[in-house]
Amino acid sequence: MAQLHFVTLTFQQKEDHLVVSLLTQFQTKIPLSELNQIAPFQLIDPHTLEFQKISQDKADIKFSHLFNKYLDSLATKITGNKATYIHSNSGIPLIGNVAFGIVYRNSSIIEIKTNNACNLDCVYCSIGEGLSSKKNDFVIEKDYLVQELQKLLDFVNEPVEIHIGVQGEPFLYGDMEQLIADIQALPQVHTISIDTNGTLLNKEKIDRLAKNTKLQLNLSLDAIDEKIAKVVAGTNAYNINHVKDIIAYASERMPVIVAPVFTHGYNDAEMENIIQWIKTLKVQPILGIQNFLHYKTGRNAAKEISWEEFYAKLDTWQSKYNIKLRLDKNDFHIKKTKDLPKPFHCGDIITATIKAVDRFPGSVLAVAENRNISVPNCEYKKDKRIKIKITRDKHNIFVGSLV
Ligand code: SF4
Numbered sequence: 042m043a044q045l046h047f048v049t050l051t052f053q054q055k056e057d058h059l060v061v062s063l064l065t066q067f068q069t070k071i072p073l074s075e076l077n078q079i080a081p082f083q084l085i086d087p088h089t090l091e092f093q094k095i096s097q098d099k100a101d102i103k104f105s106h107l108f109n110k111y112l113d114s115l116a117t118k119i120t121g122n123k124a125t126y127i128h129s130n131s132g133i134p135l136i137g138n139v140a141f142g143i144v145y146r147n148s149s150i151i152e153i154k155t156n157n158a159c160n161l162d163c164v165y166c167s168i169g170e171g172l173s174s175k176k177n178d179f180v181i182e183k184d185y186l187v188q189e190l191q192k193l194l195d196f197v198n199e200p201v202e203i204h205i206g207v208q209g210e211p212f213l214y215g216d217m218e219q220l221i222a223d224i225q226a227l228p229q230v231h232t233i234s235i236d237t238n239g240t241l242l243n244k245e246k247i248d249r250l251a252k253n254t255k256l257q258l259n260l261s262l263d264a265i266d267e268k269i270a271k272v273v274a275g276t277n278a279y280n281i282n283h284v285k286d287i288i289a290y291a292s293e294r295m296p297v298i299v300a301p302v303f304t305h306g307y308n309d310a311e312m313e314n315i316i317q318w319i320k321t322l323k324v325q326p327i328l329g330i331q332n333f334l335h336y337k338t339g340r341n342a343a344k345e346i347s348w349e350e351f352y353a354k355l356d357t358w359q360s361k362y363n364i365k366l367r368l369d370k371n372d373f374h375i376k377k378t379k380d381l382p383k384p385f386h387c388g389d390i391i392t393a394t395i396k397a398v399d400r401f402p403g404s405v406l407a408v409a410e411n412r413n414i415s416v417p418n419c420e421y422k423k424d425k426r427i428k429i430k431i432t433r434d435k436h437n438i439f440v441g442s443l444v
Contacts (some may be wrong), residue, residue, distance in 0.1 A: 043080075043100035045090045049182075049215065054084050061108070063213030066158060066182050067124045069111045079103040117158045117178045119213075120241070124157075125397040125406075128182035133396050133406065135189045136381075137413030137439045140168075140208045140400050141179035142186075149376040150202045153190060155220065157209040157400070161238055162275030163263070164342035165304045165333045168208045171340075172276060172369045176400045178209070183216040187223045189427060194229045197378050199422045202232040212241040218249060225253040234259055236300075238274075239284040247287065251294040259298045260288050260326075264311040265318055273307050289322050297326035303351065304343045305335040316362045329368050330355060381437055384410035389431045390444055395422055408439070414439040 051062040058070040076082050080095040092100045115124045127133045127141065135142030159177035162171035169176070194201065202226050205211050214220070224233050235259045242250075250256055258288035262284060264270040291297050301308070301315050312330060315425040319328050332351040335341045355366045385391050393407035393414055404417040407427060416429055417440070429441035 043092045043097040044085065045092070045100060045104055047088055049125055051087045052084055052090065053087065059084075059328065061111070062118075063126060063215075064156070064180055066118050066213045067115055067126070067158070067178075068118055069115045071111045075107055076104075081365070091301070114389065115180075116309050118266060119158060119160055120172065120174055120178075122158070122174060122176060123398060124178040124180055126180055126182070127185070127186070127397075129185040131396070132394075133408060134411045134413055135181070135186065136193075136437050138406065138410070138415060139438050140183060141411070143190060143193060144436065144438065145197075145381050147378055147380045149195065149199060149374070149378050150204050151190070151197070152204045152206045153186060154181075154207050155183075155186065155211060155217065156207060156214040157237070158213055159209040160213065160240060160276075161279060162340075163238075163261075163302075164273055164275055164307060164340060165263075165302045166275075167334070167336045167339040169338050169340045170209050175402065177398045177402070179397075179400075180214070182353070183220050183223070186220065190224070191227070194227065195379075196381065197229075199376075199378050200229060200231045201378070202234060202374070203230050205233065205235040207236070210238055210241065211235055212237055212246075218246070221250065221253050221256060225255050230255060232257060234298075237261070239287045239358065240279065242287045242291070244290055246287075247291050247294060251291075257293055257296040257298065259300055259329075260284070260291070261301070262288060262299050262315060263301050263304070265314040266311060269308055269311055273304060275291070285318070286383060288326065292322055292324045292326040298329050299326050300329045300331055302331045302333050303346075304349045305346050306343050313358060313362075315339050316358055316366075320362065320364065327368070327372075328364060328366060330366055383434050385431050385434065385439070386414055387431050387434050390428060391431065391441070392428055393428055395419070395425045396426060397421075397423075412437065412439055414441045416441050416443060419443055 042289045048380045053060045057073050060070050062068045080092040082092045085091050112126055141154045162173050233255045236259045239260045263273040267281050271277050271279050294368040359366045391409050393409035395405045396408045397406040398421050399415045405419045405421050407414045407416050428444050430444045431441050433440035
């Protein structure tokens with residue numbers, strides 16, 4: 042008899058399938074008939090499978106093989122979009138793609154991106170993420186991420202901030218609290234900042250998070266009016282009162298930045314309401330109002346206003362409400378650090394191996410020299426070798442085209 046226990050996997054038997062949830066928000070299905078081919082099995086608890094008449098080693102190997110086969114069908118629960126699990130044996134490095142992994146821009150703020158997918162659908166979303174997204178998603182094994190981050194920290198060899206700036210909502214990632222605790226323990230890290238829409242937080246979670254003394258929450262808040270907040274968030278399920286409670290509660294326990302996006306035509310009048318509400322709080326978080334901008338891959342629902350107009354508004358509100366609204370580089374303590382060498386440069390022709398579909402349908406993720414390269418207009422054939430010309434190399438984010 043063999044028992045297989047998994048912390049990051051949750052099992053549920055449904056009709057003729059075993060539904061396997063990975064890190065809470067991602068799932069695949071394994072037919073029971075194929076599991077029974079390993080050996081007769083039963084579900085002991087949501088994290089444990091038991092196989093009869095088979096040794097532990099054989100059950101481990103056979104289940105791992107079967108699970109890997111069905112990992113190819115992994116999907117994000119909230120959208121049904123295809124998802125790729127990136128783990129230490131996936132053959133996919135964590136540097137090279139702007140949508141997942143580690144992004145190092147030769148500065149003292151290192152970005153990490155654990156997952157894609159979002160439970161909102163904001164009208165201003167600069168990456169077009171959310172409930173209506175049709176893009177492919179990624180989710181990364183926590184220990185692999187921490188291990189690769191440590192390698193980069195050893196290279197940088199200076200105090201840094203780790204910014205969890207996911208293309209999506211970070212608290213959809215099942216291991217987020219543990220990841221933050223792991224990063225908190227890294228002596229080289231002085232600050233951990235995380236961008237979140239706040240909807241998945243509650244007071245108990247904030248109490249646990251607040252034990253991480255390096256953690257700062259960057260919370261979205263785009264309106265005080267309930268109806269306008271739902272329109273801007275792109276879903277009726279959005280509850281602004283919950284998010285306000287979270288901001289008020291968290292501000293008393295850890296550093297918080299509230300970051301509304303001024304989206305002309307949607308929440309113009311709400312900015313002053315937000316300022317007034319922030320001023321009523323027992324502990325006032327930093328308020329960093331942002332200007333809505335158009336992005337190539339964004340959900341560009343509104344018109345941009347010019348920077349002159351935007352800053353004029355900030356100046357007016359600053360003096361009217363006696364509150365600091367103009368934040369600059371000095372508020373974020375960004376410092377230039379060592380350049381990370383690039384294994385290839387724009388114009389180079391290289392050979393790489395296709396490992397996964399990339400974010401946009403029709404594009405693939407190819408791997409060479411421990412870097413990811415996004416290749417648009419390329420058919421997905423796992424492990425196929427392709428020749429590509431590098432067309433972008435800035436900050437070790439690589440794009441290439443087939444030659
Ligand atoms: S802006 Fe943030 S919260 Fe809104 S849809 Fe995009 S990722 Fe989600």
